[in-house]
Amino acid sequence: MALGVLDTLVDLHALEPAAVGLGAFGRTEGFLERQLSCWQEQLVASHSRPVAGAAELHGRLARTLSASPSPTVVHGDYRLGSTLVGEDGRIRAVLAWEM
Incomplete structure (x- = not known):
């Protein structure tokens, strides 16, 4: 079933x-x-305390940011609980509860 979720x-x-x-x-x-x-x-x-290097990391990421990839379909909360599984153990549907 885990491989089915990944696939x-x-x-x-x-x-x-x-x-x-x-x-x-x-x-x-x-x-x-x-x-x-x-x-x-x-x-x-x-922020509850200083985080060493956080500002430097943000600056480096901002300077070296790649172009955004082509759009695709994603699921922000994907897990087994977001699927319906058939009696045979195969994934039958993917759900988006917040929708």
Whole structure:
């Protein structure tokens, strides 16, 4: 079953968003920039003590950030509990509870 969960995630990521009706869904540009900004905001919000090298790391990441990859379908909370499994142990559906 674990391999089925992994194989299903690989299949999910291989989908072309436009091919499954999701071409206009979400923000397809600037993903990595948004992630880096989000991580910085989370660090600042949770600061309870100095973290050596954090500012330097953020600066280095910002200077060397790659171009964002092509959009793909992802599941932000993927795990066995986000799937429906058939009696044969095969993954039959992937669920997104927050949707």
